Amino acid sequence: MDKKIGFLMVTGLSLLLAGCGNQNNSKSVSSSSSSSSLLVAKSNVKIDSDNLSPQEAVSLISTYCGLRYGGNWAAMVKQAQKDGLQVNLYPSSKYQLSDGGQGVAYDVTAGGASQGLVYTVNNDNVNIYQNVKQNKKSTKLATVSKAEMAEYVNKKGQGKLVNDLAAQAQVVDKRNGDSNASSSTSSTGDDHKYGRAGIIDVPSEMQGTWYSADNDSDSTIVFGAHSLTFAEGSDRETTQLYKQDPQFGEDEDNYTSEDVQNATKNWGKVSFYNVNGSRWLNLRGWTQSAGDGSSYTVKTETIDGKQVKVLVQAGGAENWTQAVYYQSKDMAQQNADKKFDDLHYEDDD
Incomplete structure (x- = not known):
């Protein structure tokens, strides 16, 4: 029995998240949000933006946002290294977002408690938000492709952080109000x-x-x-x-x-x-x-x-x-x- 068959016997297909795409249409709306500080020490690990698992996708997006925008995104990523990265999936109609993407809001957290850090997916691009609250309009920070994210993360030497976060990341689908959906983990x-x-x-x-x-x-x-x-x-x-x-x-x-x-x-x-x-x-x-x-x-x-x-x-x-x-x-x-x-x-x- 080879290694692939041995593994496939004991696992199923992962939850598929919407892809993040390759088009670049980034434009920051907050001059105070950018940051050039590193999240962890540099490494030679490189991230490939193709064929990312759901856990790797949210880890790449979180790492990029922590590096690029700092502030709450960076604090969340650092906390997630201890408490684990978790993304909760909601209908984008839950919030008043300037771009609801394809109808799913990805609420990224450290350990599960919402910190208002959200993204949506629109075709091949990721729309990034922070300080998102219900009943309050939110304007996106930027729209960025995952290919651009990977390039930026690799340039900063933060690829190992993406892998480390992905290894413990959780994806919880709360669109049906059931915290025990197939992708859920308590x-x-x-x-x-x-x-x-x-x-x-x-x-x-x-x-x-x-x-x-x-x-x-x-x-x-x-x-x-x-x-x-x-x-x-x-x-x-x-x-x-x-x-x-x-x-x-x-x-x-x-x-x-x-x-x-x-x-x-x-x-x-x-x-x-x-x-x-x-x-x-x-x-x-x-x-x-x-x-x-x-x-x-x-x-x-x-x-x-x-x-x-x-x-x-x-x-x-x-x-x-x-x-x-x-x-x-x-x-x-x-x-x-x-x-x-x-x-x-x-x-x-």
Whole structure:
């Protein structure tokens, strides 16, 4: 079983957000809103504006606004590094916006509490607002394409911040007044909706971006504090990680209900186990009734005489190694399909 299939077994399609486009029509309406200060230390990580996941899109937009306009946008981004980035989706008619876009207002928050930082999407462009309040007219700061945003963020060396925010970002659709919609996640995940009994805290050493070139294909895994994002080619999927109430699994109807499947398509059922001195995180689809899912652990291997941390993905009845991930693309390419003596592979048997 290759790494892509192993992951796709345990996750569904991500919620699709409207694209942000490539046209440039930016014009700031507030001379006091611009800022040239950096949000975090510079890095060499670059952001590609094509094929962004919903979480990456809101993270790119937030980072750009924090850099470009400073003020409340910058403060929110800095707070989101601690509390997590969350965007709530409302009908744009909820507010009196000068450009309601395609009918959806994206209210960007740090941890869920609205701070009046909103954007809408109109064709290929993003309309940016701040200090938005109900029953009060709001004029946009600017209209900017995501391609321009990525270029600006890369120039400022803030690409790693976009990835870090995206790894923990939440997308909550509140247009139907249901905070438990398919894209929703509560702050604790213990509302027992569809058997959800609490969020999973990903081990700190596992969190971050990992790269692999095994199995003749480049792929990336990003572990957030409570999420996993898998990307291969143009495919990109994010799974929120939860504990599942054992009683939920005892009812077979839960696994066959389309309503349950649709509502939990972005949720993953996680458990932990120990094998040969390593602690593994096992991930399965929320309504997955058969199969072993995919398991992950961080190990230290010797590469060219140096001790290197790697992320191991395994699956199958005997927890066979399916792929090894590294902390840089270059190292992944240099060690593509490399086998390590302390890992268990299917052809070893």
